[in-house]
Amino acid sequence: MAGCTVVHEGPGDKDAGEGRVIGWVLGGAALGGIAGYLSAAAAVAGAAVTPLGALIIAGIIGFTALGLGIVGFFVGFAVNWFDRLFAHTPSTITMAGCILCAGKNTGFPPWNDNDWTFNLGGETLALLAPTDASLTVDEIRNRDAPEGGPAFPVIDASSRQAALHSEISSHIGDYAAVGGAIGSVAGAIGGALAGAALCVALGIATFGIGALVCLLIVAIAIAVGAAAGGLLGDAIGAAAGWIADELSDFDEQGEAITRGCLMTLSGRWVTDSSHQWNEIHDIESAQLIECNECIDATGKASGGLIAAVGIGRHPTGRDP
Amino acid sequence: MAVTALEHRGGFCKQKLGRLCRIWDIITREPKTPEGDPCVRFPGHIIRKPDPCIYSQFLLMQLKRPVTWDNPDVRILRGGVEQNTYNLTAGTDYTIDVTVHNSSRDKSADGTVVHVRWIEFGAGGQTRNPIATLSADVPIWPGTTSVTTNWRTPDTPGHYCIEIELVHPNDANPANNRGWNNTQVHAANSPVTRPIRIFNRYPKGCPPIKEGGGPYLRPERVFLGWGVLGALAGAYLHHYGPQTWGVFERVAAGALLGYVISVAIGLVSEWVYAWIKRRRKDRDGKRPPEPERIPCHLVEIDVDSYEFTDDVGKTFDTDTAFDDKAAVWPARVEPNPFMFADDEVYRDVELLVDAPDTPGPDGVFNVNVRQGGVPAGGVTVRITRGGT
Numbered sequence: 107m108a109g110c111t112v113v114h115e116g117p118g119d120k121d122a123g124e125g126r127v128i129g130w131v132l133g134g135a136a137l138g139g140i141a142g143y144l145s146a147a148a149a150v151a152g153a154a155v156t157p158l159g160a161l162i163i164a165g166i167i168g169f170t171a172l173g174l175g176i177v178g179f180f181v182g183f184a185v186n187w188f189d190r191l192f193a194h195t196p197s198t199i200t201m202a203g204c205i206l207c208a209g210k211n212t213g214f215p216p217w218n219d220n221d222w223t224f225n226l227g228g229e230t231l232a233l234l235a236p237t238d239a240s241l242t243v244d245e246i247r248n249r250d251a252p253e254g255g256p257a258f259p260v261i262d263a264s265s266r267q268a269a270l271h272s273e274i275s276s277h278i279g280d281y282a283a284v285g286g287a288i289g290s291v292a293g294a295i296g297g298a299l300a301g302a303a304l305c306v307a308l309g310i311a312t313f314g315i316g317a318l319v320c321l322l323i324v325a326i327a328i329a330v331g332a333a334a335g336g337l338l339g340d341a342i343g344a345a346a347g348w349i350a351d352e353l354s355d356f357d358e359q360g361e362a363i364t365r366g367c368l369m370t371l372s373g374r375w376v377t378d379s380s381h382q383w384n385e386i387h388d389i390e391s392a393q394l395i396e397c398n399e400c401i402d403a404t405g406k407a408s409g410g411l412i413a414a415v416g417i418g419r420h421p422t423g424r425d426p
Numbered sequence: 427m428a429v430t431a432l433e434h435r436g437g438f439c440k441q442k443l444g445r446l447c448r449i450w451d452i453i454t455r456e457p458k459t460p461e462g463d464p465c466v467r468f469p470g471h472i473i474r475k476p477d478p479c480i481y482s483q484f485l486l487m488q489l490k491r492p493v494t495w496d497n498p499d500v501r502i503l504r505g506g507v508e509q510n511t512y513n514l515t516a517g518t519d520y521t522i523d524v525t526v527h528n529s530s531r532d533k534s535a536d537g538t539v540v541h542v543r544w545i546e547f548g549a550g551g552q553t554r555n556p557i558a559t560l561s562a563d564v565p566i567w568p569g570t571t572s573v574t575t576n577w578r579t580p581d582t583p584g585h586y587c588i589e590i591e592l593v594h595p596n597d598a599n600p601a602n603n604r605g606w607n608n609t610q611v612h613a614a615n616s617p618v619t620r621p622i623r624i625f626n627r628y629p630k631g632c633p634p635i636k637e638g639g640g641p642y643l644r645p646e647r648v649f650l651g652w653g654v655l656g657a658l659a660g661a662y663l664h665h666y667g668p669q670t671w672g673v674f675e676r677v678a679a680g681a682l683l684g685y686v687i688s689v690a691i692g693l694v695s696e697w698v699y700a701w702i703k704r705r706r707k708d709r710d711g712k713r714p715p716e717p718e719r720i721p722c723h724l725v726e727i728d729v730d731s732y733e734f735t736d737d738v739g740k741t742f743d744t745d746t747a748f749d750d751k752a753a754v755w756p757a758r759v760e761p762n763p764f765m766f767a768d769d770e771v772y773r774d775v776e777l778l779v780d781a782p783d784t785p786g787p788d789g790v791f792n793v794n795v796r797q798g799g800v801p802a803g804g805v806t807v808r809i810t811r812g813g814t
Contacts, residue, residue, distance in 0.1 A: 138659060138662075141662040145662055174658060181655060192640070194637075233488060234485055234599070234601035235600055235601035237484050237601075239633075239800075240633075240722050240798040242720075245719075249637050253641065254638070256638070291658065295658075295661075298661070358469070358474060359470045360467035360473065363466050364466070372599065391600075392468060392598070393473070393475075410748050414742055414744050416486070416601070418480070421567035
C-alpha cells in the first residue's frame with residue numbers, strides 16, 4: 107500500500123533528506139578510500155609496485171571505500187532518520203479537516219518506513235487548538251520550526267488542495283534504521299575478522315604481494331559484511347518493529363479510513379527537514395467525525411459536523 | 427463499551443487460548459476493523475479514545491461558528507432558579523451545575539477532572555479563581571454526567587464569569603474542554619449602553635515567536651555518525667601502530683584514535699556546513715514569505731443575536747444549529763476595533779443597543795471578542811424591554 111504524497115506549492119526540496127544521506131555515503135567512501143590507500147601504502151612500503159600490485163591496490167582502495175560507503179549509508183540514514191524532525195513551539199496542535207488521502211507506506215525499509223500517512227485539508231481545514239498562540243492555518247503549514255526549516259506549504263498530490271501532511275510512526279522505520287546501522291558496523295567488523303582469518307588460514311598475511319592480496323580480501327570482506335550486516339540488521343529491525351506495532355494495538359480494533367473522511371488530528375507539530383514541509387508527526391490522538399465525501403462537500407456542512415461532534419451533540423465515528 | 431478484537435471472535439480458540447489466539451489472528455491477517463479489510467487501518471489505540479467535552483465557545487469560534495455565552499452545559503442556580511453571572515449577589519451561596527458530554531461511541535471518559543473557576547465578568551480575563559475541582563465518570567455517547575458544586579460568592583460585590591475546564595489523560599480532542607458561562611440581563615428602554623471590560627491577554631507584550639534560524643551544529647550526529655565511521659577507518663590502519671603491540675591492541679588503538687580524529691573533524695565540518703547553509707538560506711531568500719500575522723494587541727469585536735438550540739444526535743441539525751443570526755436591534759460596540767497600548771491591562775468598551783420602546787420579546791446580544799485573531803471570550807447580554 108502506498109503512502110500519501112504531497113508536493114510543494116512553490117519552492118521546496120522534497121528530497122532534501124536523500125541529499126544528506128548521499129553526503130554520508132560519500133563521506134564514508136572518502137574515509138574508506140583514504141584508509142585503504144594508507145593501508146596499502148604501508149604494505150608495500152618502499153618496494154616497487156608491479157602492474158598487478160597497482161591493480162590490487164586499486165581494488166583495496168575501491169573495496170574499502172565501498173565498505174565504508176555502505177556503512178556510511180546505514181549509519182547516515184539512521185542519524186538522519188532520528189534527526190530530521192524539528193518540533194515547533196507550541197509542540198502540540200489539534201487540527202480538523204478532510205482526509206484528502208489516507209495511505210500506509212508499506213514495504214521494505216529503508217525505502218519504505220511503513221508509517222501511516224494522511225493529508226488533511228479541504229475547505230474545512232482549521233486549527234482547533236491551541237487558541238492562545240495567535241496561530242493561523244497558514245502558519246501551521248509554513249512556519250519554520252526553531253533551529254529547523256525551511257518549511258514550505260504543500261498541496262495534496264491528487265486533489266491539488268492545500269494540505270497538512272500528518273503521520274503515525276511505525277516502529278518498523280525506527281527499529282530498521284537502528285538495526286541497519288548496528289548491523290552494518292557489526293558486519294564490517296565481522297567481515298574484517300573473517301577476511302583476516304582467511305588470510306591466516308591461507309598463510310599469505312606477511313609475504314610481499316601476499317600482504318596486498320590479504321588487504322584486498324579483508325576490504326572485500328568488509329564491504330560484503332557491511333552490506334549483509336546492514337540488510338540483515340534492517341530486516342531484523344523491521345520484523346521487531348512489526349511485532350511492536352502489533353503489540354501496541356494488541357487489544358484494540360482500528361478504524362478503516364479512506365479519503366473523504368472528516369477527522370480531527372492531535373499531535374506533535376514539526377518541520378520535517380528531510381522534505382522541507384510541516385506536518386503532524388506523530389498523530390497522538392484522532393477522531394473520525396464522519397465519512398461524507400468531504401472533498402467535494404461544502405465547507406459549511408462539514409464544519410457544522412465537526413462543531414457538533416466537538417461539543418458532544420453528535421458522536422464520533424461513522425453513523426451506523 | 428470498548429470492543430476488543432478478541433471479543434469479536436468467539437469460539438473455542440478465544441475461550442481456551444486467549445492471547446495466543448490473538449497472536450494467531452494477527453499472523454493470519456485477521457481484519458482489525460469492523461468494516462473488514464480497510465484501505466488504511468487507523469490504529470485503535472489512537473483513534474478510539476474517550477472525548478470528554480463541553481459546549482466550548484473557543485472551539486466553535488475557531489470553527490467560525492456563532493456562539494452564545496449563555497452556556498447550555500453550565501447553570502448557576504439559587505433555590506433552583508437559574509441566575510445570570512453578572513447579576514450575582516455578594517456573599518451568597520449558589521449551586522453550579524455542569525453537564526459533561528463524551529463524543530466517543532466506544533470509550534467512557536472515567537475520571538474526567540472538572541475544574542470550576544470564576545473570572546471577572548468581561549472578555550479575555552486571565553486571572554482564574556478556583557471554585558472547585560470535581561470528578562466525572564462520563565459514559566459513552568449519548569450519555570452525559572452532571573456534576574455540581576456549591577459556591578459562595580466573594581463578600582466584595584463584583585461581576586463574574588464561570589469557566590469550566592475538563593482534563594482527561596487520554597483525551598481524543600483536547601480542543602473542546604473549555605467553556606464559559608458569562609451572562610447579563612438588563613432591563614432598559616432605548617437606548618441601552620452596557621459597559622464591558624476587555625482584558626489584555628498580553629499586558630507584558632506580545633509573546634515571542636520561536637522559529638527558524640537553523641540549521642545548527644547537532645553534536646549527536648557527529649558522535650553517533652562520523653565518529654563511528656572514523657573508528658572503522660582507524661581500525662583498518664592498525665599496521666601503523668607499534669609493532670610491539672598485539673594485533674587487537676593496535677586495532678583498538680586505531681579505532682579509538684580514528685573515532686577521536688573523526689569526531690574532531692566532524693564537529694568542525696558540521697559547524698561550517700551549518701553556517702554555510704544558514705548564510706545561503708538568508709542570501710538566496712530560500713524562504714516562503716512570512717505569513718501575515720495579526721498584531722497580538724488588536725481586538726476585534728462582533729455582536730450578533732444567535733441563540734443555541736440544544737439537541738443531540740440526528741435531531742441536532744447542524745445547518746440550523748449554527749445558523750448565523752444578525753443583531754435583532756441596531757447594536758454596536760465602541761470602540762471597535764482597537765489596539766491595546768503597551769502595559770494596558772484592560773479597556774472598558776460599551777455595548778450600544780437601540781432597543782425598541784414598545785413592549786415585546788427580549789433581545790439577546792452576544793459580544794464575541796478576538797484578540798490577535800484568536801478567541802478571547804465574550805458575554806451574552808439579554809435586554810428586556812420596559813426598564814429604565
